[in-house]
Amino acid sequence: MKIRNLLLVFSLLVTSLLCAQEESEVELNTETGTLKGSLVIPEAEAKFPVVLIIPGSGPTDRNGNNPMMSNNSLQMLAKGLAEQGIASLRIDKRGIAASGSAVSKEEDLRFETYIDDVVGWAMKLRNDPRFSELIIAGHSEGSLIGMIASERVKAEKFISLAGTGRPAADILREQLSSQPPGVTLMTNPILDSLEMGRTVDNVNPMLNALFRPSVQPYLISWFKYDPAEEIAKLDCPVLILQGTTDIQVQVEDAEFMAAVNPNFRKEILEGMNHVLKEAPADRMENLKTYNDPTLPLKEGLLNILVSFIHQNK
Incomplete structure (x- = not known):
């Protein structure tokens, strides 16, 4: 019995060490203000890949939340990746949350501004000697921003999470x-x-x-910008991931993007909605998950992401 208990304690200790991680606030200085994000680093001796996570449209912050909803989907994503030895940087877009002061006037903001910001963040990660490769992952509107930035910085991989395939x-x-x-x-x-x-x-x-x-x-x-045209410009491995109960973006959008290159990997998760959670097709029940930070990410999502990130290593 004592030996069995020791083995259990040892197993729990190993799991704890493997899942150990450190989160810190990081900044990107630009000509018009300072942008902020959260860098999550797994504890490891060797270099590890890093994923730059871009949030979706509107006032969505680095965690996947906005003033009208709180689901922590992107924060959960970062934590889950770190538990598998993958670093991540999730960012507050210019004008949002901790990066709010980086926009003086809304009428001056352009889509290209967000692209330039992601390029800046990507180059910051590229120049960090701790990371073995750069992966850019964009959620919703962030997918289009991410694919254009990926082409500019020549990211090693690109991930579209519930991204639209049409203008x-x-x-x-x-x-x-x-x-x-x-x-x-x-x-x-x-x-x-x-x-x-x-x-x-x-x-x-x-x-x-x-x-x-x-x-x-x-x-x-x-x-x-047409997402199908922009994603076609990428010559790195691409993962296009979409849920069947997404009430904002359709499965057809993933199919439009996947059709431009037979080498792109497309994954359709049954029962996953726009905030990457398990949800029914019923609109009202689906929307309830947008404001439930205790609901975990859709089962199987992290496995797909980790498998893609580690492929060809």
């Missing part, structure tokens, strides 16, 4: 189509104008959350 204006049209007809009668002409690079002066106040004048230059800069 953003098409996605917005699809999402708005579920609204009453009167809404789409107002929004479609605005989207048409922004796609042509023209701002709209008279926006109904009820649409300000999406189309306020100060955000329109950003939307114009975002709408001109």
Whole structure:
């Protein structure tokens, strides 16, 4: 019995050592302000890969949360990777959370600004001697930002997590189509104008959350990118990961991106939603998971990510 107890204690000790990790705040200084993020380092003697995690659209922070929801999905992702010997850097985008002061005026922000910021973060990681390779992983809108940055810095691997495979204006049209007809009668002409690079002066106040004048230059800069075209430029290993109960991005989006290169790896997780959690297809029940930080990541997600990161090593 004593020997068995000693073996159990030893096993728990080994597991603890393997899962040991250190998290620290890191900064990236830019001409217009300081950006901040969390670097998670596993305890290891040798070099290890590092994943740069880019959050999705809107005021989503480094942990996958925003003022209206808290699910800690990206924080859980970083912790899970560290337990498998993989470092990660998850960032607050310019203008969001701890990087909030790096934007003085919303009307000055462009999609290219986010790309440049990710390139800056990537080069910071590239120059760190602790890391063996650089992987960029973008969630939702962060997928498009990440794939463009990956091409610029020649990342060793790229991961798309619930990323759209069509231009953003098409996605917005699809999402708005579920609204009453009167809404789409107002929004479609605005989207048409922004796609042509023209701002709209008279926006109904009820649409300000999406189309306020100060955000329109950003939307114009975002709408001109087609994810399927951008991901086709990558010649590194690519993983495209999508869930079947995602109510924001469709499985077809993953298929659009995967179709451009037969060497891209596509994984569809049954029952995973947009915040990378197990969720039913029912919209209201699905949305409840967006605000449940105790719910773990979808089972099998981390295994797929770790397998991809460690391939060809």
